[in-house]
Amino acid sequence: SKMIEKTYGKPPEKMKKPLENIYLSNERLIKLVNDLLSVSRIESGRMEIKLEKVSMEEIIVSLIEELKGLAQEKNIYLKFEKPKKPLPEISADGERIRQVMLNLIDNAIRYTNEGGITIKTRILNTRYQIQISDTGEGISREEIPYLFESFSRGTAGTRFWTEGAGLGLYVAKKFVEMHNGKIWAESPGRGKGSTFYIELKIR
Secondary structure, three states: OHHHHHHHOOOOHHHHHHHHHHHHHHHHHHHHHHHHHHHHHHHOOOOOOOOEEEOHHHHHHHHHHHHHHHHHHOOOEEEEEOOOOOOOOEEEOHHHHHHHHHHHHHHHHHOOOOOEEEEEEEEEOOEEEEEEEEOOOOOOOOOHHHOOOOHHHOOOOOHHHHHHHHHHHHHHHHHHHHOOOEEEEEOOOOOOOEEEEEEEEOO
16 A cells, blocks of 8 residues: 555554555455446446457466455465466456456455465466466355356355355356356365366467
8 A cells, every 4th residue: 555655654553454454445345346337237238358469477467466465464375386488378358357367366365264375377278277276165066056146146145145256256257258268166165175267268
């Protein structure tokens, strides 16, 4: 929160933590509003994607920079296992894909209290795969089919709908599908962490 310091000078020590908390919850609120706006545009068919050449690695590095404060708050790690050789750029809507990744990493942080989150990327034939693995709460077998459903379908029973996390997953799925990609989750069960996968075509 450099902005706070610039405007008012350095805050007194005892104010630092509350200010950081306000700043972090504010970021979450902005994200939630963006997700809500996206949903209304998706559901009214007004969402379009603009394709450009993007480096997924750059997007991931910038998101880690942006979200590392949330991970540090919880004393968990957030790391990107970069591939040995830089992977090719892909043709995608950089802003939408960034929102997808932001939602998935933010959720992983939210549901992880010990350990942390590891992001990996690899090429599988003509597809670019991203894996986001966490050591968090895990997902029960019953919940997996409903993770990416629209909240308007009465699946609000799953705990991913608390705090708007499920909203982010719904938006993520729609954005990935607009790219003719795939998104899914796997988990050995409650308490055993989970891995979210995204596959996009390299074109």
